[in-house]
Amino acid sequence: MTKSSDNQSINTSCEACEFDSPIVSEQDLKSFLSANAEWELITDPSVRKIKKRYRFRNFAEAVVFTNSVAELAEEHGHHPIITTEWGAVTLEWWSHKISNLHSLDLELAQKCDAILA
């Protein structure tokens, strides 16, 4: 995983959001998926994404998590798809411009896990 941004720095331009951004290395991706077994690699059908479903006790807790993820996304100028429902939130991270995964996607996936740690 490369250059991690800390939470204090607000990125208005996101490095994963350029057409020529580097796709995450197979090795970094393999390490991430092996260390974070609840994150799943998906292809949709030609776009690689990582996806995870988080369980909550009710709707209100799911919405609180949704807002924490939204805040993190805005801080980094990079945005997942967030699906909020009763008792669950599903996140999908990928980099739109490259139709693939950037190292920032893996980094932000881990930051989302850390919100609940």
Next chain:
Amino acid sequence: MTKSSDNQSINTSCEACEFDSPIVSEQDLKSFLSANAEWELITDPSVRKIKKRYRFRNFAEAVVFTNSVAELAEEHGHHPIITTEWGAVTLEWWSHKISNLHSLDLELAQKCDAILA
């Protein structure tokens, strides 16, 4: 459309959330879909839902709408699937226990439209 609840009354028990809730009548559904052309009937594959995608100018506006819908859902004790992404929010309303549409789903769909009116 039947008995509309007003926003002041908080329903902790939702009438659409019982196993024996009445499925919305074909006539009410047809009227709803004809009067609200942006709401689409979907089956998933045996569950009937209504679904609509709302467009926004950015992520922050999508999140504001997500929170308004979440608040409305909590007020009524009845919860859609809310998919939030950069520039869009997609809502799916249905009644889980009956795997079908209850009149409350149509009512809350219209209340969601009214949030942006």
